[in-house]
Amino acid sequence: MRFKDVFSIIGPAMIGPSSSHTAGAIRLGRVARQLFGELPEKAEITLYGSFAETYQGHGTDLALVGGLLGYETDDELIPHSLEDAEQAGMEVVFIPSNNPAIHPNTAKITLSGNSKELTVVGSSIGGGNIEIVNVNQFDVKFTGIYPTLVIAHQDRPGLIADITAILRTEHVNIGYMDLDRKSRNGEAMTVIEVDSPISDRLIERIRSVDLIHTVGIIDLTERG
Structure with missing residues (x-):
């Protein structure tokens, strides 16, 4: 990916220690939430690579769930996202995986509720940027930079x-x-x-x- 400016490298204003593990993770969650169209009843999140190894220490779990709740990268509610999700009635399950992935910071987010299901696979590729590579088993790519x-x-x-x-x-x-x-x-x-x-x-x-x-x-x- 060609970075357009310095902010593409250092990342956006954010809560958390890492643009890849927090800002990018929030955006992955937001993409899944927007595609699902509403708050899901359950979110099953499979983590790969460094996401699987450090998701609790780097706050990736908080960021992904914050994105599912619609939080922005700089939202002060992000540290409380797991509690907020529970209060909102959303069950969250994290599944660390040892399987190889297309990128070290990859998550598969499966959302369900209201008689529908959605699966989104995407990676946080640096500077808060993301790349979605699969939606409902279709190999389609987009970045979320544009509408x-x-x-x-x-x-x-x-x-x-x-x-x-x-x-x-x-x-x-x-x-x-x-x-x-x-x-x-x-x-x-x-x-x-x-x-x-x-x-x-x-x-x-x-x-x-x-x-x-x-x-x-x-x-x-x-x-x-």
């Missing part, structure tokens, strides 16, 4: 063109796109990073496209 659409849909000819046509008519520029599918004409997922905020009107227009199942929105610039 992002995560669209689950059926694989069919012309569907991506329908989505991009909507973005064009709404004057939304695409900065990055990634797609994965499980089989031809089967389940698929498309990720689109855009250069401007994602409006409710845009979301509703995309949701109305035939054979689109869900539309998730990531915007880490939003507070809470």
